[in-house]
Amino acid sequence: xxxxxxxxxxxxxxxxxxxxxxxxxxxxxxxxxxxxxxxxxxxxxxxxxxxxxxxxxxxxxxxxxxxxxxxxxxxxxxxxxxxxxxxxxxxxxxxxxxxxxxxxxxxxxxxxxxxxxxxxxxxxxxxxxxxxxxxxxxxxxxxxxxxxxxxxxxxxxxxxxxxxxxxxxxxxxxxxxxx
Numbered sequence: 001x002x003x004x005x006x007x008x009x010x011x012x013x014x015x016x017x018x019x020x021x022x023x024x025x026x027x028x029x030x031x032x033x034x035x036x037x038x039x040x041x042x043x044x045x046x047x048x049x050x051x052x053x054x055x056x057x058x059x060x061x062x063x064x065x066x067x068x069x070x071x072x073x074x075x076x077x078x079x080x081x082x083x084x085x086x087x088x089x090x091x092x093x094x095x096x097x098x099x100x101x102x103x104x105x106x107x108x109x110x111x112x113x114x115x116x117x118x119x120x121x122x123x124x125x126x127x128x129x130x131x132x133x134x135x136x137x138x139x140x141x142x143x144x145x146x147x148x149x150x151x152x153x154x155x156x157x158x159x160x161x162x163x164x165x166x167x168x169x170x171x172x173x174x175x176x177x178x179x
Contacts, residue, residue, distance in 0.1 A: 004069040006135055016055045018138045018169035022048035022094050029123050029134060029173040038124035047080060047097030047120035052090050052138045056167040059087050059140040063161050065154060070132040078154035079134065080120040081111040084145045111152055123175035131176040140167035
């Protein structure tokens with residue numbers, strides 16, 4: 001792992017709490033959250049269960065992302081990006097990130113991850129690359145809907161939400177190819 005903090009160069013915003021029955025902060029991801037599509041034995045590519053509380057007043061929607069800053073790409077790897085989650089939502093069930101998921105709120109949009117898939121892709125660090133961190137982030141926004149195209153990349157999403165973020169909740173899971 002490196003010291004690469006994906007939020008180090010972004011403006012500070014208030015934090016709030018995110019918890020999960022699927023992941024413990026700082027602990028290894030379960031096989032369910034690892035990638036069978038990328039060849040991890042027993043990997044199921046199931047997005048984690050998430051619940052959050054304490055978002056700032058004025059929150060009108062949320063964006064949820066999963067990002068690996070330790071991927072050997074020079075730019076990290078986005079595993080999941082969901083925009084336009086209504087402010088009335090404060091939980092996502094495990095597996096909500098499946099393709100065409102009915103478990104996501106109606107208004108929510110899953111954007112393409114760095115593998116080009118519009119759904120959750122589990123962790124799959126390369127052999128010999130060491131432990132990776134997976135930042136599971138819930139961003140609280142001051143708008144109900146981001147004005148971005150459905151085919152926007154997660155990096156473009158991050159740029160768009162930077163003008164509207166009012167709070168951030170972060171949970172970090174880890175994975176190593178030897179896990």
